[in-house]
Amino acid sequence: MTDPKHILIVGAGFTGAVVARQLAEAGHRVLVIDERNHVAGNCHTERDPETGVMVHVYGPHIFHTGDDGVWRFINDHCTMMPYRHQVRAVVRGQVYSMPINLHTINQFLGTNLSPAEAQARITDLAESTITDPQSFEEQALKFVGRDIYEGFFRGYTRKQWGVDPTRLPAAILKRLPLRFTYDDNYFAHPYQGIPKEGYTAAVDSILRHPGIELRTNVSAEDTDTASFDHTVYTGPLDRYFQHRLGRLSYRTLRFERDVRPAPHQGTAVLNYCDEDVPYTRITEHMYFAPWEVQSFEKSVLYTEYSAAAGPDDIPYYPVRLIDDKALLTQYVSLAQNTPKVTFAGRLGSYAYLDMDVSIRRAMDVADMLKTSFDRNQPPKPFVHDI
Structure with a gap:
């Protein structure tokens, strides 16, 4: 290996954490920053103080994959409990x-x-x-x-x-299946589960390495990126360029929290398909940890509303309509000509990615970076077509 590089990774979600871990294990020094006060991005989980229920703070996340390597990786960093999503x-x-x-x-x-x-x-x-x-x-x-x-x-x-x-x-x-059997398992992948202690604990474990320094409540705009050999940016692609060409469109989510005697809804997710009902679904979070269900007297429910993301909203889903794809092409062109930066992850590539795909792509990014550093070649701004 050539001399160790000092790498800045913007974003402590799955993408940033996996890239950081892979580079640290290869001997590089890594600083991971996140503007939130926690790691795991939108996969963040925490115990609700009133009920003790493990809550998926930014909406439910179910880990499912057919990728053996990704499944081994996540199991190295947490205890995956069986979970069948219905x-x-x-x-x-x-x-x-x-x-x-x-x-x-x-x-x-x-x-x-x-x-x-x-x-x-x-x-x-x-x-x-x-x-x-x-x-x-x-x-x-x-x-x-x-x-x-x-x-x-x-x-x-x-x-x-x-x-x-x-x-x-x-x-x-x-993306949605149509089945002519009574199988109501939402996902068909062979590996499915949820971390016993939540996703945030899993990402904490991934980031726990002597070659990784983590700083939360720190934004990319407040960081001297020029002092690093390379940056991996997992934030919104248009934000990196200060929205100079316009804003890419995202949908955001708003949640109304409610506490009821347990059980209340009787299932993890109840979609409301009729257009005259203003919300899209209600989630009862104790059912995302079925091994704990019997221990709760109170249940936490979140009623979910979808809306266009404004400048101060958390971006969840890229819209990717025709206008967005045209604007994305222009931003990709800018990114291709930005030295010493690789754009990755859901926000960095403006793509909807399941967790397992995010991890696999992060591994690919890390492999590309390690190879580029060893060969003293400039890394690619993207590893996958977007």
């Missing part, structure tokens, strides 16, 4: 299981269809004239037909994204 949805006053499965289909249609019969019925309902769906709505109509689309997807999507589904890309819906 979602229920309220449509026109009735409760259904999600994602769409045989139970959902039979209940919604008032039928008792076998798997083959249900598949044939959905084929009949689907709009076969749509051969190359471009929008979310077209994908849904081709996927399940108008009745199921309007019941389960149209209103919820308008609330979640703030635009008509005709303006959203088809790829958003392609």
Whole structure:
């Protein structure tokens, strides 16, 4: 290895923590900063002082992956407890299981269809004239037909994204499965779980290395980046350039906290699909730690509202409409010509990334940086296409 580098990492979420750990283990010195007073970013968890429930402060996060290496890595830093994610949805006053499965289909249609019969019925309902769906709505109509689309997807999507589904890309819906069995497991990955002591403890463990210094309540704007050999920036891409080209669009979330006798809702996540209900879902956080459920007398619930992110809001989901993609291309061009900085993570690449994908991409970033340093070559600003 060449002389150790002094690396600044902006952001102590999963991406920043994993890059820091990999570089520190390779012998480099790393300073990790975060403007919040905690690590783990939007995955941050903490004990609710009133109830003792482990709360997912910025909304629920379920760890699921088919990546053996990522699963081994997270298990090196926490005890992963088994967790099977099940979602229920309220449509026109009735409760259904999600994602769409045989139970959902039979209940919604008032039928008792076998798997083959249900598949044939959905084929009949689907709009076969749509051969190359471009929008979310077209994908849904081709996927399940108008009745199921309007019941389960149209209103919820308008609330979640703030635009008509005709303006959203088809790829958003392609993430959701359609099952002709009674399997209501939300995720199909072989590895699923939640850290026993929460995500923040897991990220703390990742950052616990003699080559890593952590400073919270510190922003990139208040840090002398020129004194470092290289910077890994995991904050919002447009913020790094002081929004000089305009602001990329994000959705943000607002939560209303409520404490009720336990149990209250009876499930972790209850979606509200009807457009005239102003919130998108209610989450009951004790169910994200099923090994603890019996110990609580009070339960914490969060009612979730989605809105366009303003300048002072926490960005959650990149919108990535046509205008945003055009603006993103311009910011990527700026980034490509910014020396000594690599942009990474959900915000740095303006992409929706599950936790396991964030960890894998962070490993890729670290490998690229180590190789570049060893060869005395300038690192790439991005490792993955965005």
